[in-house]
Amino acid sequence: MTISEGNIGAKLPAGPIAEEIFERLSGSRDVLIERIVSTGQATPEGEWYDQERDEWVMVVSGAARLFVExxxxxxxxxxxxxxxxxxxxxxxxxxxxDSPPTVWLAVHYPPNSD
Structure with missing residues (x-):
């Protein structure tokens, strides 16, 4: 058995960066837990996230705006x-x-069949 550890607020960029950081924290074949670090990024106009799996997402620090179709x-x-x-x-x-960065915690998993 291997124990992993970390700190969700560690190693944050000091200022704006060109691309968001997507970091896999844990997961399995069916589940992905990731940290996302944003520094002013937004989804390009006219583009949408339309994912195959359910996503539970939380803003850990910072702030964001999200639009749902x-x-x-x-x-x-x-x-x-x-x-x-x-x-x-x-x-x-x-x-x-962008400053301080927005840190997200996202959990992706198969759609609930209820």
Missing amino acids: GEEDERDLSAGDWLLLPAHCRHRVTWTQ
Whole structure:
């Protein structure tokens, strides 16, 4: 048995970076747990996330705005806020705080069959 450890707030960039950082923290064949670090990035206009798996996502630090297709308003997210985005729930990130960075914790898993 191997024990892994880390700190979700460790090794954050000091300032804005060109691309978001996606870091796999743990997972299995069916589940992915990742840290995402954003410094002002947003989903390009006209593009959408449309994922095959459910995604539970939480803003650990920083802030962001997310738009879900079919909703009238963007969702403002700050530290501690989380969402469960079902598979194929089209959404886009419209803004992320750049300094200090926005840190997300995301868990991806097969769609709930309920």
